[in-house]
Amino acid sequence: MNRILTFPLVAVGLIVSLPAFSQQKDIKLPPEATEFWEPVVRQVTPGDQNTMPPSDAIVIFDGKNLDNFVSAKDESSPAPWKLEDGVMTVTPRTGDIQTKEKFGDMQLHIEWSAPTEIKGEGQGRGNSGIFLMSHYEVQVLDSYESRTYSNGQAASIYKQTPPLVNAMKKPGEWNTYDIYFTAPRFNSDGMVVAPARVTVVHNGVLVQNNTEIKGPTEYIGIPNYKAHDDALPIKLQDHGDLVKFRNIWVRKL
Template sequence: MKTLMKHVIILACLFYIGIASAQQKDIKLPPEATEFWEPVPRKVTPGTANHLAPDDAIVLFDGSDLSHFESVRDGSPAKWTLANGAMTVAPRTGDIRTKQSFGDMQLHIEWSSPTEIKGEGQGRGNSGVIIMGLYEIQVLDSYESRTYSNGQAASVYKQYPPLVNAMKKPGEWNSYDIFFTAPRFNQDGMLTAPAKVTVVHNGVLVQNAVELKGPTEYIGIPNYKAHESKLPFVLQDHGDLVSFRNIWVREL
């Protein structure tokens, strides 16, 4: 594990030095410039767990309605479909977000990729849990489909690959337990402490208190900008029929 992380850190440093140099020269970068494919997180077989919400949790989705969510596009009621205790992305209706805002939190969320397999890599069961609408934990069918390591399921998208690949088969339910510490800014808008996140995927630790480099960027390197201490989190409509259930938060 230590060897893997050492290699990841070295590659990431070289990776971002090169990108920063290119950006200083005002060179336009393709999205592939922030992807790395090695090392590949090894696969593990996840265990099973009971994910009932504790009594101090804020239950945002129990399968009965979408009343705690709204459209990111215009603030209207969430338009995703509801069936069998789960919500499913309705493609092209847009991302949805929580009506309530959160800062430091423990977030539990379960998700399932489509049983009908279409595409490969980023085109297969793609969605995301975007904390504060800025910091994305990737949702993707990475069970037997290769993509860039810092873009597979349970990655901090385009920043950190998961320590291991703990994916379940398409159609089975995955769980994320996300422990998030929001970034801190002073009164002048300067960053005083970066955001941190720990992610447990199907009971397996895959992100261990990593420091986020800034908000998620598809192209280029991330940079912090001051924002509110609490913001809604977002579930992404990437055009795939990804389902979610059993969503709850404990504010920390």
């Protein structure tokens, strides 16, 4: 008996709801109903060229000095890399360097060049790295006509995600990375609730498209998130090769 009564009640409910749904579709709004004027979007002056820092950027390296970096091994020590003709070059076996300032969500512009003297193959050729928040590496490598594992070549999220394409320039020519990074979010228990994400444009070519980062990039083992501060330094890697850097700036997002 209950089954027989249930069906008509459901049917009546559907019939009653249809006119309300139709009325919602027929609502006419003026254009002003979907406009808002506050907050006013703040003004930023672009650089003279797209590679140059806009007015709200923090210039990390402009070729004048290494004052915005310290040794990653000893934060009380200055960055030990070589500065010459406005270019910073890795000094092998001196260790990584990192920014004094800490960053979370960011837009990062950085230019780098692989050594003209070609030595080694694969991971042994023009190797360095850019560690976002000191944990998440965008690979720097001479991948121009040089084969290595795909998730370890230039512009890969190291050991996680290969680039969509190989946009490398020849050794000695300048490569540009424009990196758009969203930091991971953790809850009060230290559990990740939103993983880090990154978009990378390599020499004007999209190579990482809102890519999920699975955790700190590891040489051995599976990545696994561990809670950390909302802002951490950017680290540049000494992998023993004479990789050069210039024109580094950041916008906090």
